[in-house]
Amino acid sequence: MSGLGKTVIAGVIIAVIGLLVLLVALGMNGWSFNNDYEIKTYDCTTDIDTLKIDYAAGVLKTEYYDGEKIKIEYPESKSYKATISESESVLNFETEYKFRFFHFNFWQQMPPAVIKIPKNNILSIDLVMNAGTVDIASGQYAEIKANLNAGTLNLENIECDNFYNKLNAGNVKIQDLKTGNSTFEMNAGDIKISNLECSDSFFKVNAGNILIKNLNCNSIKSTLNAGKLTVEKALSQNVDFDINAGTITMKMVGRKEEYNIIVIKDSGSCNLQNQTVTDSSKKINLDIDSGNINIDFIQ
Secondary structure, rough: OHHHHHHHHHHHHHHHHHHHHHHHHHHHHHOOOOOOEEEEEEEOOOOOEEEEEEEEEEEEEEEEEOOOOOOOEEEOHHHHHHHHEOOOOOEEEEEOOOOOOOOOOOOOOOOOEEEEOOOOOOOOEEEEEEEEEEEEEEEEEEEEEEEEOEEEEEEEEEEEEEEEEEEEEEEEEEEEEEEEEEEEEEEOOOEEEEEEEEEEEEEOOOOOOOEEEEEEEEEEEEEOOOOEEEEEEOOOOEEEEEEEEEEEEEEEEOOOOEEEEEEEOOEEOOOOEEEEEOOOOOOEEEEEOOEEEEEEOOO
16 A cells, blocks of 8 residues: 555544544533533622632623622633632632533633622722733722733723732723822733822833823832833823833923933933922932933923
């Protein structure tokens, strides 16, 4: 028998074996390609002041409602499980994928999980999202911490005591955020903020892009290792930028003559120079190892 004939016969045998394996797998899976999700409900029995969430994947939403206790509506399946518990005013909500042989779910979309919060409750949120989308309802919160390994975080109108966001990859979109201290750390991705009002702000960018349309705060501090920080309109008394690589572009409300400016530059470019103003406490400190900083002043 020729080599071509042997190859054809071997291919047919492999195809038959694959078909048999598929039929056996379908039989073990109830003759279905779907991973059927069941929507379950958890009703809190105690007063909660902190939501601690570790979400594996999917869509997660919070919303306010007229009930008295927090309620969670969430999907579960044979391979996607949730663990929920209450302890010392903390509600823990964790999901995870459980590996299953012959698990087929080629086209079925996972339903969202919805956390329903009683109106007028002021909670802290401590969130870890591994992949997916998080929509946090507009309202007042004590503190928000959001760690995204991948995915999207959406906020519209949020007021909270402090805000912390770490983004490893993905997107963060914020319409209006009013807070005390705000911290943004990103390794990759995009952060877009329309309005940010806070006491002090800190931005650490290892890679990626941050765009802020309006920023109003006492102090702005940033460490830029790579990437880009753009502030279209900023109102602040103190600015402290440390840039190793990348680009910072900002338009400051006010006059340059109002600021004490210190520029330390090894390489790169900066459009400002050192100046001292004896009758002003406003400061701009720029430390440039490499990269570009451009700060313009607008009225």
